[in-house]
Amino acid sequence: MTPYDDTSGQPGRPEPQADPWALVGLALALFAIDPAGLRGLWLRARAGPVRDRVQGALATLAPRKLHPSASDETLTGGLDLSATLATGEMQRHAGLLETSGLLELTMAERCPPGLAARLGQALDRKPQLALIALDEAAEEGEHLPAALADRLGLFLDLDGFSWSETTELTLSPALIAPAQARLHRITSTTARDRLTRVAADLGISSLRAPLLAHACARAHAAWRGADQIEEADLQIAVALCFAHKAMHFPEDAPEPDQPPSPPEPEQAPEEPRNSSQTDIPEEMLIEAARSALPPGLIAQLQAARVARAMGGPSGAGAKRKSLRRGRPMPSRAGKPGSGARVDVIATLRQAAPWQKMRRAMLPDRGDRLLLMPSDIRIKRYQDQTDRVLIFVVDASGSAAVARLAEAKGAVELMLAEAYSTRDHVALVTFRGDHAELCLPPSRSLVQTKRRLAGLPGGGATPLASALQVALATADQARGHGMTPTLAFLTDGRGNIALDGRPDRAQAATETTRLARAIAAKGIPALMIDTSLRPKPQLGELAGQMQATLIALPRADARSLQTTLSAVLGG
């Protein structure tokens, strides 16, 4: 932690906080005071002794553990078969979402959208339910599902702390109970309205955020032993509830030159401060939000949002359901055959309750287990879909013949790589007046190489047509359950319109529209500049397509391949 640059001379600035760890302790205390109002805590931390200290304190709230791959039955309850068969009476076991109280979701970054949606619905419907999400996100692209991030009030990031900075945390009931008793007396419409304004200034569009922050400010006022919400309460609320959701900070607030350490406004429950500066403008609260976050985090959280809009990180195919391989999912009714495997245990479980009835119906079958076709449960798995790399190769005259050879070499190397990871490849080439799909998605290395080798060069550059064909191929691949990635090799100087006429202006307009369409569909793309001297147009095009732009390293296909594997995630 760098020492906080001294801004305390300026009036109204949040005062420096010597101990950021104290804010962590405070957040836990606020959560303990009003879990129903704050709805939850998003704890971003890798497993380790620091997180253990936080979890140790939270253990006094007795959270029940929930795993991202929890079955539907764990969540919503179901028939307790063993108890039912033992007693001869129907016995249910309650699901985690049916009871009220505190849930702890471990490995929250692995939480599938279906579970996140269900947890979110449960939080909306049951006011007494609260959730601690332990987010161990390590890499870009891993993140707590937005449906949950939106609903949980508090956010803590423990990754910046070293063990020596931390101390044992305890949640003392002797301090929390009186604050809880005071909570209902505290209301403030001005505080609520100001928090709503600050949220809008920070670009937080969800309207849940101001309500959660208001609950946080109330809890903090109660914790201080006050009956009124004051500036200090709002600053804490903004730091804990808004900072991580901020989409942008207003331009007028200057960016600090030095990376700010997490400084927090004064927080001292023993000596309530009478900050009478009730007219501190909203900028001060925004500053409180800004300074509550470690430097890289905002960018990281925003990257996660983009990744989501792009349909997840590239490098692996999208999830799909499969009957044969992948991660197991709950089994469901179905017929065996056509590749499906019978889930024997689930089938037996399904059949068990009906045995008494069936024996009565079929008395001549004796003591055997009576199975009916409707009992059969088949296994299902979640699988990653196959990825298809669509190469779009510029064979026009403007892409010099020598460069074309290099491009071919690069494609061949990528093909080998794709072959080893069992990716599909497709090849689109363009020259003359239109682009064509030279090779539909296939796994045949030999065919691709042959087509590529026979590729003639020369002619005009129908770039718009290339984009159109690439988009159609990607769409079709998606329709077949594959995850497409586009790789363009071009110098970007399109001069043929979609209708085949040489019209540079028309071609440029069409290219832009198609590039935006590719971006809008969230198809990951890669643009490899094959020109001798890079021109700005290609950069623009890559921007419109939200593609990664890399220059083709001269006469070195091997280093290109290294770059590509890194970009594509292997």
Place this chain on the structure above:
Amino acid sequence: MTPFPFSAIVGQDEMKTAMILTAIDPKIGGVLVFGDRGTGKSTAVRALAALLPPIEVVKGCPVNSARPEDCPDWAELTAIEIETLPTPVVDLPLGVSEDRVTGALDIERALTRGEKAFQAGLLARANRGYLYIDEVNLLEDHIVDLLLDVAQSGENVVEREGMSIRHPARFVLVGSGNPEEGELRPQLLDRFGLSVEVTSPTGIETRIEVIRRRDAYENDHAGFMAKWQPQDAALRARILDARAALPEIRTSNVALHDCASVCLALGSDGLRGELTLLRTARALAAYEGATELSRAHIRAAAPMALRHRLRRDPLDEAGSTARVARQLAETLP
């Protein structure tokens, strides 16, 4: 806690209008609400229940039959009595099992008494009412297939253990979801009569008002409901009036021609769009107290009735709402 009052929802006029129109004419066929998080999508759907006029049902009938002779025999009703109930709005939770949707053998009776009996599912409970799916785009494929099948035939068929049960399952489908989490299959999209897109309000005063009302709803529940329930009652009365006026709305040949030409120009698939547009515009005319369907009604109803029925055009960045608006300006000046 009583649901949030419909009238107290700030802004979101298109969403509110769409819901009111389906309440006036259930044949329009439900609403799909797509939009940002925390914009009150599910709040609005839950509030809708309070606006719907009550229905008469045979007491204890699992499929809410209006007449005793419509009650299924497996219901085993002993006495016949008619009672008035609120229109059912049934939640279809994510991760629901097929058995709970369609109904299945009563496991308790099979287990403890060895008897074969049918336990009705959500589809039975939603008959003559609404079926609400929150996060509809995350619904499992096999449940979607099942819903499509039942919505098409209006009948639920369960065959199991030598038992064959059929019962009517006619319901209005209401869905909500966040487009970031995934798209909907066109077949399912088509099942929704209307679709609306909601966004977070941008005006700061509007946002403050939303938070203020929510806070009052949570912390001064009785006072808040006392303030807004009369407005909900007035709205319900207006819906009933519109229902009564609906058959009297005159529809000229010009209006029919307008509907057809908009759908043709937009290239919306099938006749369903045209029919829905006509019904929605008529419901709107009835709601506004008009006696004749005018071009203004058609223009107002077209975006919600058609935007989810367009063929996808990868070249169009503007989105379907803008496409409908553009086409309307051209076709119905």
